[in-house]
Amino acid sequence: MTNMTKIKITPELVAEHGINEQEHEHLLDILGREPSYTELGIFSVMWSEHCSYKSSRFWLKQLPTEGPQVVQGPGENAGIVDLGDGDAAVFKMESHNHPSYIEPYQGAATGVGGIMRDIFTMGARPVANMNALRFGSPTHKKTRHLVAGVVSGIGDYGNCMGVPTIGGETDFDSRYNNNILVNAMCVGLIKTDKIFYCAAHGTGNPVIYVGSKTGRDGIHGATMASAEFAEDSEEKRPTVQVGDPFTEKLLLEACLELMAGDTIIAIQDMGAAGLTSSSVEMADKGGVGFALDLDQVPQRETNMTAYEMLLSESQERMLMVLKPGSEEAARKIFEKWELDFAIVGETNDTNHLTITHQGEVVADIPVASLADSAPEYQRPFVEPTPPPAINSQNIKAPPSILGALTLMMASPNLCSRRWIWEQYDHMVMGDTVGRPGGDAGVVRIHSTNKGLAVTTDVTPRYVTADPYEGAKQAVAEAARNLSAVGARPLAVTDCLNFGNPERPEIMGQFVAVIKGMGEACEMLNCPVVSGNVSLYNETIIDGEYENIPPTPAIGAVGLIEDLDLICDIAVKDENDVMILIGPEQGWLGQSLYQEVIVGCLEGAPPPIDLELEKKVGALVRTLIRKKLVNAVHDISGGGLLVAAAEMALAGGKGIEFGPIDTKLPAHALWFGEDQARFILTCKEENLGKIAMAAQFTGLPSGMIGTVKGDALVIEGEPALPLNDLRKAHEAWLPGYMRV
């Protein structure tokens, strides 16, 4: 054995590898001996929270994952839903939180690169990227640097790949000061009869390594991402991977070219825990063993140890099992694309992962012990106690409604995100029909007249106050955003970002969120087909710990059957009528009105009535399909007036709000964040039909204004010129980033 593998395994070394005493005992039982240093490294990454989902697995099983539209649920590289006509959408969202805090540019870039590999590993061409970003307070000293790095990292990777980034969301909140969240989502298109999986069935088949060479970057990335941060978090920079979008673009094209033939048995990208995790997944799912010879692995650096090669998270690499005899044809394709191609091993019937380096066996581990029989915990939890509801009468009214609107529209959490999405190529591939800035991004299914709508949503301030209702809201809002463009929601992916699961209160948030999400997904026919869990988003400074708000980001995909029947948020013509659909309660608890105007968040968040959500979504889709409406926007953060103002800005036309019959205080009417609501505009002659359709569905509806002029007009207040509002809305982010 080499020197590195002769390193003595001490309790300290085991602990440094994030393996606790009990897990160490388990490990000894599996091997019947002390592990070698290399094996300890393998167990360390495979049993890390990031790879094993040991704290979350038990709960994740409770989410609904099935439906007639589901081609592939969780457990593969990504989920797949049927789109009809032989097409399917492949999608997943994944976190790259810890690395993005340590090194924002590379962390975000490799997050995007990693999620795209998950998609094209299955044989799909990526067609749209999205992201959900949470930064700390704008006044925190690192925020500006993190925003700049993350946005350019996402942009540079996606732009070079030639995959449009069609939307996303960005929040600022001081509770993310030390743990930002970077969640990247990718959607790809595939033919249902041409899907590739990672199960390496069959023995005696060659295992092939393609893509970039292996270097010393990202070693222990998965373990790093499974621990909390402390003051020294920046010293973890070497665990962050470095992205090379150019190589990934070549890898994408080479893989799709090879996939057009019939030579691949199984394929898996090398993501977290690199070569180790990809081998284990392929062998485990295929029910075989893998014998790998590390001397055959293309290496970027000299004298790499087995430990380093197995744990490296160098990017842009894939592992494939090919049909014997097809190696040379495959090699030609990868050589054309100037990528490494190496036969590194063979499948066998041992059910062991056996690694040889310089002629010696450095690891020999039963595959199952690294996969399904990895540790699983049901961690203790305490149920969260949501605060009582707060009466809007008891929340301070603003001096003027339109003045409050201007302040809110100019605030960090509601202002225009143009500065961000103009750095992303959102039109490449020539199929972007719904650009960023609307309710959902829309891409055409290439050379058809059908479309895919994509959105990412969660409102962390709601989830913090009431994880159960907040989780329901995240799913409901995602579904609403799809309905608003005329898309039927098909399924969701999730990125569950939480603090330290070893704290019962955090685990309690997680459990409540799963319950809420599950109910909402069930009711809205949106099964969870893929996802990712990011725990330990916690920082300990001077013995004080701080966890992020529970942030279950939902990525949802919907189908548009006919792109001639879609809608956007922009008001269209003078004298069009504006209608509100859905019940008003004037709910101001945990609202942006509280955050911006009152200055503190209190009370319960708006409750979610899933029956109602289902009805109102279906109604809106019908109205769009029947061409009765010409603009639609869902009402979310900021309430009715913010939604209407966004529609006015998008269409470049003002709105005269009519007298509205209500018992609510004015600020609760205009800024309440009641759920299950949409604003529509239509020609006056369609007003009656829409009112009737709403009544028939049992939903309240009413006219609230008319599209007119170039200002927002509310009786009893000076008009607010659209240009002034636009300036306020567009100014904050570029101004903040310029300093």
Place this chain on the structure above:
Amino acid sequence: MKASVIVFPASNCDRDVAVALKEVSGRAPAMVWHGGVDLPSSDLIVLPGGFSYGDYLRSGALAARSPVMRAVIEQAKSGVPVLGICNGFQVLTESGLLPGVLLRNAGLKFICKDVHLTIERDDTLYSSDYKDNKVIKVPVAHHDGNYFADDNTISQLEDEGRVAFRYCDRYGNASSEANINGSRNNIAGIYDEKACILGMMPHPERMIAPELGGIGGLPLFRSILDTLH
């Protein structure tokens, strides 16, 4: 019309421009891999947008030296029209087929947005169909689109009517506010001496249908077809 689209490693608007050419001419272009030295005889050669070789050196610099470019330069010199879009424009300047250079955007950021362009000439192979519109809307998507050349070259381009498009506002004013990337004289695209080679940063192939945001790019392809059939 027989068109050839050159595909460099990490070209990524090759399919987009092929779709536009097919849509207008009814005939799919030949997709020509950069590594070959053979280039089919073509009525039009297109260098598409993207990030050839990752743009890790200067944008377009490596692609300009790839094997197929010798054949492209040869055909261009014998009068075959060449259209370079975005990264293709960068390849044209790097290979010396067009003067000047595309520097990093003045704002140092990647910019993807719709911009307005003036049509400086409507009598060329690429612009004859623009007789009715003096201002068009098409998107840009680039990091290095800041056109620079020395004073003599700029005056020569201006004097010889070789500026194809300028960034302008919606009313056609080529103002400094409308100059999104700091290009000299708001230049968004230029011709060679014979107006046979066109390099432009904006993406006409992305504006060929109302559902994509407009049809400002369509006349450019129609112009080519009108002349070349």
